[in-house]
Every structure is written in C-alpha cells, then in structure tokens.
Amino acid sequence: MLELVEVSYKTNEKEILSNVSMKFLPGYKYAVIGTNGAGKSTIGYVIMGLSSYKPYKGKILLNGKDITDLPVTERAKLGITLMWQEPARFEGMTIENYLTLGGKLSVQKSEVAEAMEFVGLNPNLYLKRFVDKTLSGGERKRVELASIILLKPKYAILDEPDSGIDLMSLSIINDVVNYIAQYGGTPIIITHREEMAYNTDYGYLICAGKVLMHGKTEDVLNAFRNTCETCAHPNIPEINELRK
Known part of the structure; x- marks a missing residue:
C-alpha cells in the first residue's frame, strides 16, 4: 500500500499542500480530482519524490x-x-530505445510492438522515429502510455493524461488504466475532467491543497460537480474559506 500521512508542502513560504492523507491499494483505480490550481499535480510530484517537492x-x-x-x-x-x-522530448533517441530504456528493459521485440499497437501506434511506422518535436502532443502521450504498459509499475501516476489528445484517445487511456489494475498495479489519475475520473473506483477531491472529501468516485464527482464547479472563490489556500 502507498500512503500519504498528513503531508504538507510549501514553496516560497506559500502553503501548497496542507495535511494531505491518502491511501492507494494494489489493484484499485484512483482519481485525484480538483479544479486547476488545486494542488493535484503537486501531490503526484511529491509521491514521485521530485527533488524540489519534498514535504516539510x-x-x-x-x-x-x-x-x-x-x-x-x-x-x-x-x-x-x-x-x-x-x-519530455529527447533529441536523438528513438522511440524503441526510449521504450526499452536503451535495451536495459528485459522485453521482447514482440512485446514492444504489442504495446505500441495497444495505444494505437503502428510499430513499423513509429519505433524508429525520434522522441522529439516531430511527434505531436497526442503521439507523445501514446508513447508514454506504451512505456507504462512495458514497465508494469506498481503505482502509475497519470497527470492529466487526456491533455492534448483527441477524444478517441480517451478510450485508449481507459484501456491502459484497466490494464494496470488487472495485473495488480495501482493507477492514480490526476484530473479535472469527469470523463477521466469515471473509470476509477475511489476518488479524492482536492481543494486549495487539502482533501475536501474522499470515497467512491461517483460520490466524489457529485461533490465536485455541485460544489467546486459552482464555487467562485480563488483557489488560494490563504483565502479559502470552503473547509473552515
């Protein structure tokens, strides 16, 4: 189990996360839901351990x-x-090298091809292409999803996975999320869109760096729709009065 216990994080003396507690169990699908600026992505960065995102x-x-x-x-x-x-994009690195970690990942070529096909990219057309600016945002997202399929992480944090992709790709993202849960992994979807959160079991509603509520995703989405989407307060912790 992955767990956050009363995690607080600030930058330049500004509180971004305040006493955030969460639990993520293997095989379940989770959504971290909130409006833009609520602190959702910061939660993902803190879990991942990025150098400038250490909780105080x-x-x-x-x-x-x-x-x-x-x-x-x-x-x-x-x-x-x-x-x-x-x-990120990497000049001079082929998609095949990226997906196999430069040959260090123990996977067969057929598995790489299958992962590409899973996300809707023809391996014959894409594996020798470079992970650079010649790829569109949607193509780059699909390559990233293919890498998750091959890596089979225990906990996969997907930060706004639908950003910059077409509507048809939403079903691919859901297929990958389901795949992660099926092998016993835990997908954690960070999103402000209801369409992305529906395909999860449990949700956390984030407001101004705090957990406003948590529970079944359907219940959390109802609160998000009826509370957050109609709330006019700026999403800034110092002036947030919603949870006092």
Whole structure:
C-alpha cells in the first residue's frame, strides 16, 4: 500500500499542500480530482519524490516503509512511475530505445510492438522515429502510455493524461488504466475532467491543497460537480474559506 500521512508542502513560504492523507491499494483505480490550481499535480510530484517537492511535514509510506527521503530514482526502482502532463522530448533517441530504456528493459521485440499497437501506434511506422518535436502532443502521450504498459509499475501516476489528445484517445487511456489494475498495479489519475475520473473506483477531491472529501468516485464527482464547479472563490489556500 502507498500512503500519504498528513503531508504538507510549501514553496516560497506559500502553503501548497496542507495535511494531505491518502491511501492507494494494489489493484484499485484512483482519481485525484480538483479544479486547476488545486494542488493535484503537486501531490503526484511529491509521491514521485521530485527533488524540489519534498514535504516539510508528514511522511510517505510504501508497504509501511518510510520513503519520504528517498530520491526519485529509488522510488522508481520500487515501482512508482509518473506520466507527465507534458511528456519530455529527447533529441536523438528513438522511440524503441526510449521504450526499452536503451535495451536495459528485459522485453521482447514482440512485446514492444504489442504495446505500441495497444495505444494505437503502428510499430513499423513509429519505433524508429525520434522522441522529439516531430511527434505531436497526442503521439507523445501514446508513447508514454506504451512505456507504462512495458514497465508494469506498481503505482502509475497519470497527470492529466487526456491533455492534448483527441477524444478517441480517451478510450485508449481507459484501456491502459484497466490494464494496470488487472495485473495488480495501482493507477492514480490526476484530473479535472469527469470523463477521466469515471473509470476509477475511489476518488479524492482536492481543494486549495487539502482533501475536501474522499470515497467512491461517483460520490466524489457529485461533490465536485455541485460544489467546486459552482464555487467562485480563488483557489488560494490563504483565502479559502470552503473547509473552515
């Protein structure tokens, strides 16, 4: 189990996350839901252990072990991965090399081809292409999804996975989310869109860096729709009165 215990994070003395507690169990699908600026992506960065996203209070546990001080590389070895909202591009690196970690990932060529086909990319046309600006945002997202299929992480954090893709790709994302859960992994979808959250079991509603509520995704989405989408307050912790 992956767990956040009263995690707080700030930057430039501004509180971004405040006493955030969450639990993520293997095989379940989770959604972290909130409006833009609520702190959702920051939660993903803190879980992943990015260098400038260390909490000043609280801890992160993986199967009961405190990993709060572990660097991102060590968390990756433990099975945690993050799919960025805007995936990076790498000049001079082919998609095939990217997906196989330069040949270090123990997978067959047929598995690589199957992963590409799973996300709707023809391996014969794409594997020798470069992970650079010649790829559209949607193509780059699909490549990232293919990498998750091959890596089979225990915890896959997908930050706004539908950003920059066409509507037809939403079903591909859902297929990948289902695939992760089926092999016993835990997909964590960070999103502000109801369409992305529907295909999850459990949701956390985030408002101004705090967990407003959590429970079955359907219930959380109802609260999101009826509370957050009609709330006019600026999403800034210092002036947020919603949860006082």
